[in-house]
Amino acid sequence: MITAEHLTRRYGTFTAVDDVSFTVEPGRVTGFLGPNGAGKSTVMRMLVGLSRPTAGVAHLFGRPYAALPNPGRRVGILLDAAAQHAGRTGREVLTLSALMTGVERARVDEVLAVVGLTDKEAARRVRNYSLGMRQRLGIANALLGDPEVLILDEPANGLDPAGIRWMRALLSGFAAKGGTVLLSSHLLSEIEKVADDLIVIGGGRIVAQGTQEELLAQAGDQGLEELFFDLTASTAREGVVA
Amino acid sequence: MSSVVMVPETGAASRAAQSGGVPFGRLLLTEWRKQIDTRAGRWLLITIGIVAAGLLTLMALTGGELRTYEFFIGTLAQPFALLLPVIGILAATAEWSQRTGLVTFVLEPRRVRVGVAKLVASLLTGAVAIVVGAALAAAVHLLVHLGDGAGDWSLSSGLPGGIALALVVAMVQGVAFGLVLQNTPAAIVVFFVLPRAFALVGMLVAAVKDVWPWIDLNSAMTPLFVGDPLGGTDWAHLGTAATIWVVLPLVLGLIRLNRSEIKSA
Ligand SMILES: Nc1ncnc2c1ncn2[C@@H]1O[C@H](COP(=O)(O)OP(=O)(O)OP(=O)(O)O)[C@@H](O)[C@H]1O
Numbered sequence: 001m002i003t004a005e006h007l008t009r010r011y012g013t014f015t016a017v018d019d020v021s022f023t024v025e026p027g028r029v030t031g032f033l034g035p036n037g038a039g040k041s042t043v044m045r046m047l048v049g050l051s052r053p054t055a056g057v058a059h060l061f062g063r064p065y066a067a068l069p070n071p072g073r074r075v076g077i078l079l080d081a082a083a084q085h086a087g088r089t090g091r092e093v094l095t096l097s098a099l100m101t102g103v104e105r106a107r108v109d110e111v112l113a114v115v116g117l118t119d120k121e122a123a124r125r126v127r128n129y130s131l132g133m134r135q136r137l138g139i140a141n142a143l144l145g146d147p148e149v150l151i152l153d154e155p156a157n158g159l160d161p162a163g164i165r166w167m168r169a170l171l172s173g174f175a176a177k178g179g180t181v182l183l184s185s186h187l188l189s190e191i192e193k194v195a196d197d198l199i200v201i202g203g204g205r206i207v208a209q210g211t212q213e214e215l216l217a218q219a220g221d222q223g224l225e226e227l228f229f230d231l232t233a234s235t236a237r238e239g240v241v242a
Numbered sequence: 243m244s245s246v247v248m249v250p251e252t253g254a255a256s257r258a259a260q261s262g263g264v265p266f267g268r269l270l271l272t273e274w275r276k277q278i279d280t281r282a283g284r285w286l287l288i289t290i291g292i293v294a295a296g297l298l299t300l301m302a303l304t305g306g307e308l309r310t311y312e313f314f315i316g317t318l319a320q321p322f323a324l325l326l327p328v329i330g331i332l333a334a335t336a337e338w339s340q341r342t343g344l345v346t347f348v349l350e351p352r353r354v355r356v357g358v359a360k361l362v363a364s365l366l367t368g369a370v371a372i373v374v375g376a377a378l379a380a381a382v383h384l385l386v387h388l389g390d391g392a393g394d395w396s397l398s399s400g401l402p403g404g405i406a407l408a409l410v411v412a413m414v415q416g417v418a419f420g421l422v423l424q425n426t427p428a429a430i431v432v433f434f435v436l437p438r439a440f441a442l443v444g445m446l447v448a449a450v451k452d453v454w455p456w457i458d459l460n461s462a463m464t465p466l467f468v469g470d471p472l473g474g475t476d477w478a479h480l481g482t483a484a485t486i487w488v489v490l491p492l493v494l495g496l497i498r499l500n501r502s503e504i505k506s507a
């Protein structure tokens with residue numbers, strides 16, 4: 001459903017994403033894991049045509065994203081929940097997307113209910129939203145076009161524990177109905193409970209990928225978390241503990 | 243905020259309804275709505291209205307003998323040429339300054355179509371402003387001559403078309419500068435400062451005297467506000483100056499729109 005082939009993105013001499021290839025299968029939740037600056041957001045931007053790959057190609061439904069007619073009806077995307085017009089109400093943000101994609105207005109109320117934003121909250125300006133509310137609004141926007149594929153960049157960021165639990169249920173339900181889900185995180189704990197497959201990226205390169213069972217087997221006694229630290233250690237930025 | 247899990251349907255039913263791409267009319271409607279669905283956008287339009295009403299009132303009180311309909315129309319023309327382009331600048335730059343491009347350009351990846359929709363939506367708002375301005379001018383003209391019956395409704399033959407063209411040129415320029423710079427404050431500053439700095443060069447540098455009428459948009463547009471039909475040379479001046487200051491920036495802006503990386507930070 002989503003395929004990346006040898007995706008590479010360079011900024012000047014710096015290689016942010018280096019020869020990344022993977023497929024994301026329908027009916028499964030795929031977690032995209034990596035430390036800060038690993039290249040997760042850059043890969044996701046290349047998947048949906050917001051960044052041009054220096055080399056390589058990305059396809060959705062077998063075509064480049066930009067070749068999909070009215071892609072909002074097939075792919076739900078959340079790249080940065082904070083990136084909303086501060087002066088618009090939550091409802092207006094969704095109404096604009098509905099207008100553009102040709103979705104009936106009733107669907108706006110539906111997705112607001114799905115993400116648990118009340119009418120009162122939806123009438124508030126995004127400026128006055130908490131991070132978690134913005135995240136929910138962003139997820140509502142991604143669901144609006146009734147898509148087959150979801151691409152979500154750190155959707156759990158800012159959600160409370162109940163919210164994270166809710167999102168897990170939402171995503172597994174979506175995949176159970178045949179949907180394709182790619183979601184990124186820098187926390188294994190956030191996605192290990194929901195992800196069937198894992199793609200681990202560090203320093204712009206894929207350092208591990210497979211089903212969660214496969215990776216668990218590979219990790220053996222040390223456990224997944226230690227394995228990921230080992231795999232991404234050489235690439236993660238090292239803080240100093242005073 | 244509830245945490246009830248309602249799993250949305252994944253597709254199928256509405257899939258049949260989705261046909262080709264996003265029709266241009268829908269893009270246009272969306273872009274037009276974006277101009278008025280925030281306080282900032284609405285206040286810009288209200289401010290333009292207040293400025294127009296204020297200027298007309300001032301001129302009604304001080305204009306004396308001059309107060310023909312054409313006089314009132316002329317009162318609004320230049321201020322509109324300065325203010326209406328701000329509508330286009332905001333429309334063009336908001337996707338970056340408000341970071342909404344992350345949503346807009348995944349819903350319509352053919353970004354140039356979005357840029358053109360912004361241009362057309364701005365021009366439509368400009369057209370409404372022109373009609374409202376002309377109506378206000380008519381109302382004020384009617385009012386000041388209620389008692390004396392000395393109203394004069396005649397307009398020079400070239401005036402309505404000239405002013406309309408000037409405003410279109412100015413608004414396209416606003417959108418173009420916005421698309422080139424992708425930043426609201428920068429586009430506003432450059433839009434207002436650059437042509438004036440350029441005019442200064444023209445005054446100070448004798449060497450450019452001969453080419454000046456061909457490259458200075460401000461002086462090339464002046465005949466449009468006068469009302470006399472433009473001669474061949476006037477059109478030629480306007481054509482070259484507008485190519486440099488409007489067409490070229492617009493093309494560059496659309497190219498940049500098409501190529502640039504859309505990022506959140
Ligand atoms: N325009 C740019 N110029 C130079 N470097 C860039 C540019 N854009 C991104 N990078 C670099 O590319 C790398 C990957 O960034 P990216 O945002 O994809 O990381 P990420 O995995 O999403 O991190 P996080 O978990 O913090 O969101 C970073 O080192 C970043 O600094």
Ligand SMILES: [Mg+2]
Nearest residue numbers: 040041042153
């Ligand atoms: Mg990121």
